[in-house]
Amino acid sequence: MNFMEKYELWLNSPYIDDATKDELKNIDHKEIEDRFYKDLEFGTGGLRGVIGAGTNRINVYVIRKASQGLANYVKRLGDNALLRGIAIAYDSRHKSKEFAYEAAGVFIANGIKAYVFDALRPTPELSYAVRKLSAIAGIVITASHNPKEYNGYKVYWEDGGQISLSVANEILDEINKVEDFNCIQYKNPECSKEEGLFVIIGQEIDTMYINDVQSLIINPHIIEKHSDDFKIIYTPLHGAGNIPVRTSLESAGFKEVYVVVEQELPDPEFSTVKSPNPEEHSAFNLAIGMAKGKNADIILGTDPDCDRLGVCVKNQKGEFITLTGNQIGALLVHYILSQLKERQKLPKNGIVIKTIVTSELGRVIAQSFGVDTIDTLTGFKFIGEKIKEFEEFSSHSFLFGYEESYGYLSGTFVRDKDAVIASTLVCEMGAYYKEKGMTIYDALKNIYEKYGYYSEKLKSVTLKGKEGNELIAKIMRTLRNNPPSKIAGTEITEIKDYEKGIGDLPKSDVLQIITRDNSVISIRPSGTEPKIKIYYSAVGKDGADVENKLKALTESFSAIIDEILK
Known part of the structure; x- marks a missing residue:
């Protein structure tokens, strides 16, 4: 299904509310493509994206779909997992509380207990609550430090840590099986208190x-x-x-x-x-x-x-x-x-x-x-x-x-x-x-x-939309296939490609360049924003020496990136 077909599906679906349809009717062709050319990616931590209508945005429908997929995975684990429930926290962002209650409504409709904090809480307290409540999982509605336009859906497992790669892949498989909005179950959380499936948590967890x-x-x-x-x-x-x-x-x-x-x-x-x-x-x-x-x-x-x-x-x-x-x-x-x-x-x-x-x-x-x-x-x-x-x-x-x-x-x-x-x-x-x-x-x-004197710098190159994704892929491909031999006049002694696997670490789209003077450049596409991140690190004999090395390193490699983007 191409992006226009997805767009028309949303416009004509009885499941989508009128306000969302009105929002979609007032965007141009390029914006339609950006909102529907893909589904918002469910990565190892969950979802994160710009708030708005569309499959490549975060909204109540994307939240419900992700929650149904998570619920289906939990149901596979048996009745005890359902009773253990899922803990939910949220921060101060636009629609955070609304998204938290939407997720809770899906879990409850699937027979899974939902523990929801009575007000905004820190992400680490959600991790703590999952462990204290012996919940099977937890979610936080947050986009961390992203700009105000963003929100997200971060998933934790029973140990209080973010879901592992294997669990993330299995949840993603379940999300992908939810092809129709009619497959999503939902029940108003406030109507489920008497059944014991909707539990508000607060001061007792705070104190502990x-x-x-x-x-x-x-x-x-x-x-x-x-x-x-x-x-x-x-x-x-x-x-x-x-x-x-x-x-x-x-x-x-x-x-x-x-x-x-x-x-x-x-x-x-x-x-x-x-x-x-x-x-x-x-x-x-x-x-x-x-x-x-x-x-x-x-x-x-x-x-x-x-x-x-x-x-x-x-x-x-x-x-x-x-x-x-x-x-x-x-x-x-x-x-x-x-x-x-x-x-x-x-x-x-x-x-x-x-x-x-x-x-x-x-x-x-x-x-x-x-x-x-x-x-x-x-x-x-x-x-x-x-x-x-x-x-x-x-x-x-x-x-x-x-x-x-x-x-x-x-x-x-x-x-x-x-x-x-x-x-x-x-x-x-x-x-x-x-x-x-x-x-x-x-x-x-x-x-x-x-x-020793160490100094570091992070430079993020923002490349938005479909074209931006293609440019980020081009940068990584070019550096892998045609790496430089020197940076800032210093010989490169090692290139680590984590996509091939380094030691016992999982494979990841990261390149690390190490020079003879122990300078390090690490390059990785962001998993949560339309950016490629470049981390610079230098070591020197004193403060002036290390800052000079870092400046030369940054300028030299930035010129290489600029050349790739031409």
């Missing part, structure tokens, strides 16, 4: 979750000592982090916690920022202004579903600077391992996990403490899978996991990156260094002096 977060604090006595003089500015960027982050910090003992009022309340327009992404420096403009007035020690910012954390600290001039995800990760690796070692609690089989596009600095730090580091593919789901594997085989003790895109995890009661946990640990770390007469920035400089 916050208590477990507190259990990860290493130096409570230092927090107590600096509870009145360690000042924290926090912005939830209009998302789900406001209550849980502040609750956790206050439970830990921090008394000087101030929220950016303009960004405190949920707002699906994210009206005070260009993008609700703590990776964007401009997202901290309001927070920095407030921090200057309060003479704060640190600034925290979380994305809409509160799984990513950005941090600003004072440099040696007293100016607030934004740390990168690699820097925050390295700082936390050093802090956690050094404190465990000091208390003689560092396990012999301890392990740190990072992704293949994350800086090698964390590995170097961990090695100095006698701790191994392993790499996973990009995406925190793979870190969660490793934690599960370690528990099943008692092979390693998980100490810390992180990725360069502002995702961090300590502890094992959550199986995804967690900005509530990370916020608490970063502030504890800040209080620890304040006790020593240092800032977090001072600690970072000490790490560079001891372990």
